[in-house]
Amino acid sequence: MLRRPAKKGLVVLDRDGVINRDSPDFVKSAAEWLPLPGSIEAVAGLSRAGFTVAVASNQSGLGRGLFDRRALAAMHRKFRRLVANAGGRVDRIVVCPHTPDEGCNCRKPRAGLLHRLGRYYNTELGGVPVVGDSLRDLEAAVNAGARPILVRTGNGRKTEASLKRAPRAALRSVVVFDDLAAVAAALVKE
Numbered sequence: 001m002l003r004r005p006a007k008k009g010l011v012v013l014d015r016d017g018v019i020n021r022d023s024p025d026f027v028k029s030a031a032e033w034l035p036l037p038g039s040i041e042a043v044a045g046l047s048r049a050g051f052t053v054a055v056a057s058n059q060s061g062l063g064r065g066l067f068d069r070r071a072l073a074a075m076h077r078k079f080r081r082l083v084a085n086a087g088g089r090v091d092r093i094v095v096c097p098h099t100p101d102e103g104c105n106c107r108k109p110r111a112g113l114l115h116r117l118g119r120y121y122n123t124e125l126g127g128v129p130v131v132g133d134s135l136r137d138l139e140a141a142v143n144a145g146a147r148p149i150l151v152r153t154g155n156g157r158k159t160e161a162s163l164k165r166a167p168r169a170a171l172r173s174v175v176v177f178d179d180l181a182a183v184a185a186a187l188v189k190e
């Protein structure tokens, strides 16, 4: 059966620093997975407005042995439950488990995770909003032909400052919002 995104289309979110608090020590358990203010409502709002909400996340902590698949699943159960309680739905979550030196094609800034979602939903990625807080999220979006959106949460302010010097014009013109709630409000109005 062919899967298709809901009527408003697909929106792809980075996880750490966009939905939940990031940590320099990695987010290793459901207890450490703490939503940013307003993010759960933002995800639920996108879903209720007719978007299919997917998450594409680098999780090199898996490859580094800092946590395992069970812990990751527990984090995502917590996330999905919070969004469900807010009246929405998280659709597909894809992660890159590899460390940077493994040279995989899924770790952002590579576009592998986004292409995986495109195949899963049988949809083109052109125009699909990809929301992130780090340069590699935006680069992955550009590499996939999607639409990069930066939030100022997580690493976002640092990333915003670095964009002025970005080598690629597509990165210098990225749209920036304060947080996921502001992104969701804008996308719902489109």
Ligand SMILES: [Mg+2]
Pocket: 014, 015, 016, 017, 018, 022, 132, 133, 134, 154
């Ligand atoms: Mg992030």
Ligand SMILES: [Zn+2]
Pocket: 096, 097, 098, 104, 105, 106, 107
């Ligand atoms: Zn990977």
